[in-house]
Amino acid sequence: MTTHPLEVIGIAKRFGALTALADVNLHVGRGEVLGLIGDNGAGKSTLIKILCGFHRPDAGTILVDGSEVTLKSVDHARSLGIDTVYQDLALVNELSVYHNMFLNREIVRWPLLSNRAMRRRAEEHLKDMGVNLPDVTVEVAKLSGGQRQAIAVARSVYSDAKVLLLDEPLAAMGAKEGTMILDLIRDLKRRGNVSVIIIAHNYAQVLDVCDRVNLLQHGRITFDKRATETSLEELTDLVVAEYRRRGAD
Amino acid sequence: MTTHPLEVIGIAKRFGALTALADVNLHVGRGEVLGLIGDNGAGKSTLIKILCGFHRPDAGTILVDGSEVTLKSVDHARSLGIDTVYQDLALVNELSVYHNMFLNREIVRWPLLSNRAMRRRAEEHLKDMGVNLPDVTVEVAKLSGGQRQAIAVARSVYSDAKVLLLDEPLAAMGAKEGTMILDLIRDLKRRGNVSVIIIAHNYAQVLDVCDRVNLLQHGRITFDKRATETSLEELTDLVVAEYRRRGAD
Amino acid sequence: SDDDGGPSASGAAGNFPETPKWKFSFVNHVTTNPFFTPTQYGMEDAATLLGLEKPQWTGSQNSIVAEMVNATNTAVSAKVDGLAIAVVDKDAFRQPVDQALDAGIPVVSYNADGARGDPGTNRLAYIGQGLYESGYALGQRALETLQSGEVAGFIATPGALNIQPRIDGAQQAFKDSGKPVTFTAVATNADVTRGLSIIDAYAVGHANLSGMLAVDAGSTSAVGQVVKKYTMRSKSLKVAGGFDLIPETLTGIQEGNLDYTIDQQPYLQGFLPVLYLYFFKISGGLMAPSETNTGLLFVTKDNVAPYQNTKSRYEGSTTDKVLVPRSGPIAHG
Amino acid sequence: MGKALRTFTDGFLRRREASVLLVALGLMVYFRAASPVFLTRENLINIAQATAPTAIVAVGIVLLLVSGEIDLSVGIVAAFAPFLLHFAIDFYGVPVLLAFPLALLIAAAIGLLNGLIVTKLHVASFVTTLGTFFAVQGLLLITSHAYPVPIPEEMRGRFQTWIGAGPWASITWALIIVAIFHIVLTRMRWGLHTISVGGNPVGATEAGIRASRIKIGNFMITSALGGLVGIMEAARINTIDPNIGGGTTLTFYAISAAVIGGTALAGGSGTIVGALLGALVLAELQNGFNLIGYSANTIYLILGLAILVSMIANQYLSRLRRAGRT
Amino acid sequence: MGKALRTFTDGFLRRREASVLLVALGLMVYFRAASPVFLTRENLINIAQATAPTAIVAVGIVLLLVSGEIDLSVGIVAAFAPFLLHFAIDFYGVPVLLAFPLALLIAAAIGLLNGLIVTKLHVASFVTTLGTFFAVQGLLLITSHAYPVPIPEEMRGRFQTWIGAGPWASITWALIIVAIFHIVLTRMRWGLHTISVGGNPVGATEAGIRASRIKIGNFMITSALGGLVGIMEAARINTIDPNIGGGTTLTFYAISAAVIGGTALAGGSGTIVGALLGALVLAELQNGFNLIGYSANTIYLILGLAILVSMIANQYLSRLRRAGRT
Ligand SMILES: Nc1ncnc2c1ncn2[C@@H]1O[C@H](COP(=O)(O)OP(=O)(O)OP(=O)(O)O)[C@@H](O)[C@H]1O
Ligand SMILES: Nc1ncnc2c1ncn2[C@@H]1O[C@H](COP(=O)(O)OP(=O)(O)OP(=O)(O)O)[C@@H](O)[C@H]1O
Ligand SMILES: [Mg+2]
Ligand SMILES: [Mg+2]
Secondary structure, three states, X not given: OOOOOEEEEEEEEEEOOEEEEEEEXXXXXXXXXXXXXXOOOOOHHHHHHHHOOOOOOOEEEEEEOOEEEOOOOHHHHHHOOEEEEOOOOOOOOOOEHHHHHOOOOOOEEOOEEOHHHHHHHHHHHHHHOOOOOOOOOOEHHHOOHHHHHHHHXXXXXXXXXXXXXXXXXXXXXXXHHHHXXXXXXXXXXHOOOOEEEEEOOOHHHHHHHOOEEEEEEOOEEEEEEEXXXXXXXXXXXXXXXXXXXXXHO | OOOOOEEEEEEEEEEOOEEEEEEEEEEEXXXXXXXXXXXXXXXXXXXXXXXXXXXXXXXXXXXXXXXXXXXXXXXXHHHOOEEEEOOOOOOOOOOEHHHHHOOXXXXXXXXXXXXXXXXXXXXXXXXXXXXXXXXXXOEHHHOOHHHHHHHHHHHXXXXXXXXXXXXXXXXXXXXXXXXXXXXXXXXXXXXXXXEEEEEOOOHHHHHHXXXXXXXXXXXEEEEEEEHHHOOHHHHHHHHHHHHHHHHHO | OOOOOOOOEEOOOOOOOOXXXXXXXEEEOOOOOHHHHHHHHHHHHHHHHHOOOOOEEEEOOOOOHHXXXXXXXXHHHOOOOEEEEXXXXXXXXXXXXXXXXXXXXXXXXXXXXXXXXXXXXXXXXXXXXXXXXXXXXXXXXXXXXXXXXXXXXXXXXXXXXXXXXXXXXXXXXXXXXXXXXEEEEEEOOOOHHHHHHHHHHHHHHOOOEEEEEEOOXXXXXXXXXXXXXXXXXXXXXOEEXXXXXXXXXXXXXXXXXXXXXXXXXXXXXXXXXXXXXXXXXXXXXXXXXXXXXXXXEEEEOOOHHHHHHOOOOOOOOOOOOOOOOOOOOOOOX | OHHHHHHHHHHHHHXXXXXXXXXXXXXXXXHHHHOHHHHOHHHHHHHHHHHHHHHHXXXXXXXXXXXXXXXXXXXXXXXXXXXXXXXXXXXXXXXXXXXXXXXXHHHHHHHHHHHHHHHHOOOOHHHHHHHHHHHHHHHHHHHHOOOOEEOOHHHOOHHHHHHHHOOOHHHHHHHHHHHHHHHHHHHOHHHHHHHHHHHOHHHHHXXXXXXXXXXXXXXXXXXXXXXXXXHHHHHHHOEEOOOOOOOOHHHHHHHHHHHHHOOOOOOOOOOHHHHHHHHHHHHHHHHHHHHHOOOHHHHHHHHHHHHHHHHHHHHHHHHHHHHHOO | OHHHHHHHHHHHHHOOOHHHHXXXXXXXXXXXHHOHHHHOHHHHHHHHHHHHHHHHHHHHHHHHHHOOOOOOOHHHHHHHHXXXXXXXXXXXXXOXXXXXXXXXXHHHHHHHHHXXXXXXXXXXXXXXXXXXHHHHHHHHHHHHXXXXXXXXXXXXXXXXXXXXXXXXXXXXXXXXXXXXXXXXXXXXXHHHHHHHHHHOHHHHHHOOOOHHHHHHHHHHXXXXXXXXXXXXXXXXXXXXXXXXXXXXXXXXXXXXXXXXXXOOOOOOOOOHHHHHHHHHHHHHXXXXXXXXXXXXXXXXXXXXXXXXXXXXXXXXXXXXXXXXXX
């Protein structure tokens, strides 16, 4: 049996009386892009936050490269090569664009920060993503929704992570910028050993970039198919079915 | 010449040296759904915030039902029947779901808040939008991204506004919930006199629900067509063209 | 509850009978002020002498009367055996004192006794030296060497009841003298270091001051330091003085930067109330406490040496029990 | 029966104030064990009288903190208000029942000034109220000549008893005010908007809430409550003293009570009942250790350690509470 | 030439500290006009000496405020540290050059305690440090018998001059410390993470920043700086007084300086150079009006009004600055 860069078995998480995750089994292969879909409140973000060491699961096992780990903190997960784009973006409004983009993996020429280097790299990254931004020295508080998201995405995508967890990285992105980011992800995949789990509600985009799609429902993975074996219609049906059925009454 | 519920002429807005809006002319007809599209950072949200009285424009005229107004505050715009879903949602994390849903248009039995009434209505609204939420009394801080957005959307959609400004109301919504909200908007339109301006990056959704599409570029409206006269391809081309062209080099 | 209850009886002191281990309470307006450090030694020493429990030292840190009233009421609730109160406000303590007396608790006042000519309370006696009077003395003494000119009076916390009456007294002394003296009260600060900077600034701005007085320990020592820094004795400054005996003030006196500092004999203000309350209790109220003026003592260059050379409980500079030797004639008028 | 109790216990534990209440009760048990007179009527009056002023000012402070502001000047307004009463009555012959609301009105006007400077001129409330603190202190010392006066003759008797001198007067006021503003904060629009303005200033404005109005109102409420406390305390201690409130001491205690009760300095969340309990905890600590007979220097050490222990216990209890919540 | 000037002016105006600096300069001009001795060497020394302690403590306070916390105990740590020095030297014969770092270490340990209680036991920093404030005050009063002592013989001479008694000693320290921590806050990881932890606590944790470590470190820095200030001031006033720092006065001034300089109480943003200028503004006001010679009661009124006017001007200038920014 091959080992996966990241695999979880029997993950459960409760918030008080609410069971967000009941029993999740999931893996992502090396160089694979896994799409994770599900209703609002299905527990997708909760799962991501467990995988990146932010939440502690109530039960279950996390395997990194086949060996069991207990993720003690986000920092710990990072050191294992797991990096995350959070749905809430985790930006510090008071800091500039480039400081946010390198938050907690700053370029340092001890003892000082290499602001110039970070600035240059930030500009490059944003250009690659097709995002125009007047100036990477402005505080992120002043940016538009899509610009903010681009920074959060760049932070992770340009890290040297082996496993990328992207929680709705395209939600606020424009058509052009979204396309470019998907291109970037494809690029990472092509270069080989980066594995990606991506959450998205736009199934066209999901099918476009993912190798495999998982559906999270009722705290479990209830659907797992290769992207080539499913279709926009199947996914939409799967999720919207219930409502359409009700609507038809 | 018929008067429009909302029309703007020559709107300009600068932030320091940055010109966010140069000269915007735009209107929305009675019972019309207008789609507003554009790149990230194009100025869409800035325009919305001017229309709802949050920002003051540097130049230009705002006409409500044909008569010129100076919007003094959000409250003022509201009193003229203009209600908004902001891209940042404008939720108060410390308050419960139902208090957020009725923020600043609370149901009051003087002197006290009618919490029970608000709770009941909030539950109804969320059900209509297909959003499951364990409990409307929890603080919104604890909700998932989509659940939060649903609350912000419900706040405006269920107000008695004549003009609704929706800034990416579907960005975080799941496929099912998004569909249901679009149905709701169609419903409003069908009932007649509600006009809607909706910003979205998912052009399929835009074409699905809008009567007319405007493209904001370089601080101006550069494209204005009826939805039936354009297509997904045209819109995508319009926006992504530049990148694709560059990519082809 | 005189002779019943109370903690276990102590051995008799001297010719006195065995008594319960009475516990007295001192209510103070500035509980942590160094001025009252010897007072606390005084009350402790008297209690030890008489075989009593160490009295409680309570009240307010920042001369907040309401807190003092609360502390007094709490002491009455706790059924202490005697109360000594610094009556810094003539009206506030009337009722608490009456309540204590009603409950059979003897009350004396110390250090402060209401307003001038109006004690306000029905305390049995006053032990101390009026704040206002001591301030008046501060001014009068200055007038011995000063006929005219500008005088600044420094006060750390205007409105604070432990020092405001002193500055009022000093001001009155100048007014009463009828001499062409302009007296200005100047606020310094609760923080001594900040106070020093303020006095410094005032001195810089008023090069022709003829007198610098201070009514609290911190300001007094700071006046000495500023006088020294700008060698003001060689300029127009005729007189500099203040209150209390903290080390830096004594240095100022000895070096001639300060002319005098007033010692209000705070030790006695702690010792005597305990003694009086004890007599009252032991005699069943037959020995009534008597009004006692604890006096005030001018420490000048002439008599500063023993204060500097000896550290003593009586001045608060050490906790050690010391016998301070002296010899030779005693200065007299 | 058992179920009713359980429901009650659950309902109680769900309340945010539960943990501070338990701390307050725990202290009561401890001090009762340490000193049998702790729970006598007289001493309860002492505790009540020490709790009330802090609690009342804390009510205003909670509103301000929740709306994201602070007021350092309230303690000095407390000292100024009874002098205003004295001036009005003794110098201008205003009847006491008119002078009283007048004094509160002037106090509120100071709050209005604070609020206007903060919201219209955008000066941080910490420095604004530091400025008014000094300015009002100056006014106070100049007009009062830094010396206490007896309370006006006209105030004596019924008014004095009723406003603060009666054994239970001040705590009754405190309870009424706490009850009213608890409802204002939790059950009325004003409270909802106060929370919104502090919790998400931009969002609240986007929702059309007029943040300035809310903040100015809360500044005025705080100052007026400060004025009330000053007059109440003057009546209780029978003298009008420029040092009522001890400069910033009263403010400090009120902020402490608010924070102990569970109000966040950062804004957006707070409880008024909690602040009352916070004031009670502080009063119990001060009273209890005094009753036991600790002297000044020692008492600070004990008090400091007791605050730390109580607050660690408080946190522990509230974590238990949250964990056990359904 | 004109262009170079313009570039310089633009660069200056872009800095956040520009408006406070203008206020500080404005006050200098005003006071120089009101009193010719304001800018004499002696008086500048005086201003420098009044600025330094506030500024140094404010450095720590800025770091704490930016990371979303506060420390009320730093003023009492300032009073405690010179006594520690005195105990070590006079009672245990420790050489002064060892006793000095030892005292700072113990001061830092108090900060460590604060930090641990705040981050590990989740008690709000306001109450935690209120607790340590009282506890340390108790310790201080008990060990010092609430009585000042002369500074140790061994301290006199070179060490005394160098640490605080020299005319420009304390301000030199202040400038060095401000420079160092300005770089720490703006140019080093520690500062970036301090801002992150205060600006977006959840986000910072999501980004893997260890908030506890940052906060504990900032508490320790603050306490150590407090200790340094205490020793510095003892050397300057030539006596070790339990009243150095005036209880909460020093803390209060430091917070004021920080806020005047542009640090937000709510966390996430602050400037250390601004705090230095804030301390300078406060020192100028106090010095200037005393130089002019206002009497006790009046000076508070003047000071209060001056604070309000300066801060309104400050806001006005910084709005101009922002509007004119390219
Ligand atoms: N810290 C928390 N405390 C309590 N409940 C929480 C917390 N975080 C999440 N939840 C709840 O857990 C459930 C799952 O939330 P989660 O954010 O994982 O959903 P999601 O699948 O990411 O949804 P979306 O598509 O809307 O982002 C929701 O019902 C949410 O309310
Ligand atoms: N308060 C502000 N201060 C300075 N610049 C601002 C401010 N608000 C917006 N901007 C700038 O104005 C431009 C337009 O922003 P806006 O939010 O309107 O974009 P948008 O079209 O809504 O983009 P998106 O699709 O990403 O939401 C951006 O470059 C942004 O950085
Ligand atoms: Mg999510
Ligand atoms: Mg936008």
